[in-house]
Amino acid sequence: MSPLLQMPEAEEAFWHERYMCEPYFVPGRGFDQYYPAYLLGWQAGRYRARQTASGGRRSFESLEAELRQQWSLHCGGSLLDWSQVRAAVKAAWRRAIVPPASKPCAEAVLGQMAKNSLALALQAGLRFAQSSRLFLTTADSSMAVDALRRFSQDSRKLVSELEELLDGVAAAPLPMALDEGGLLQRVRRTWLDYLGEAAAETWLDVLRRLQTWLERTEHTVQLDLPVKVAKLLKRHVMLLRGQLQALQWLSHGAA
DSSP: OOOOSOOOHHHHHHHHHHGGGSTTOOTTOOHHHHHHHHHHHHHHHHHHHHHHHTTOOOOHHHHHHHHHHHHHHHOTTSSOOHHHHHHHHHHHHHHHHSOGGGHHHHHHSBOHHHHHHHHHHHHHHHHHHHHHHHHHTTOOOOHHHHHHHHHHHHHHHHHHHHHHHHHHSOBOOOOTTTSTTOHHHHHHHHHHHHHHHOOOOOHHHHHHHHHHHHHHHHHHHTSOOOHHHHHHHHHHHHHHHHHHHHHHHHHTTOO
16 A cells, blocks of 8 residues: 555544544544544555455455554554554544445435434433432432532433434435334333333432433444534533543542
C-alpha cells in the first residue's frame, strides 16, 4: 500500500464526531491518538477497493499482520497499542470499502433496525424514570440521592427527545403487520404494562436501569443514522455516561 498522508476531510470529520462513542474508545485519549488508526484503516480499505475493481479481494484479517506492522513502525506518536486500535482500524477499513453511492441512501432515512433500537432506548429511559421516581419517594437525602433527584428531572428532556425522534423522523417503509399501531404506540403500551407491575426499587436497581439506557443508546449510535439523529444521540451518550459514573462514584460514600 502506498502511503496516504491525509484522509478526505469529510471522512476525518465523520470519525472526529463519532470516536468518543465507539465501544473501543479509551477514556482520556483524544482524537489525535485515534486519527492514525482511522487513516491506516481508510488507506487499507481504499487499497482493497482498488484490488476488488481489478479482480482481487483481501479480507481485513488477511491484511492484519501488515497493518499491525505499519502501526508499530509509523504510528509511534499514538499512546495506544495495536490491541486498543484494531477495532478502530477495522471500522475505518469497512467504511472505506463501501461504495460511496450507497452511503447517502443509508444516512438519509431512519431504517427499521434503527427505529427498533431507538424504541428500546426509549423503553429503557422510561423504565429508568419510573425506577428513580419509586426509589426517590422513600430515599433519605444524601449527596448521591440529591444528584439522582436532579438528573431524574433533567432526564425527562432526553426521554421527550427520543419520543420526538420516533414520531418525527422519516422511516423506511414497513410491512403493514410490522407497523400496526405505530412503533411509539407499542412502546407506550409496553411501558404501561410495566407500570402495572412496578415494585419498590433499590439504588442498585436504579443504576442498572441507567446502565441499560446508556448501553441501548450506545448501540443505536453505532447504526447508520441521519446526521441530526446521530448528533443528538451522541449527546445523550455523553450525558448518560457522565451521570452514571458520577452516581456510581457518589454511591460509594453515600447511598
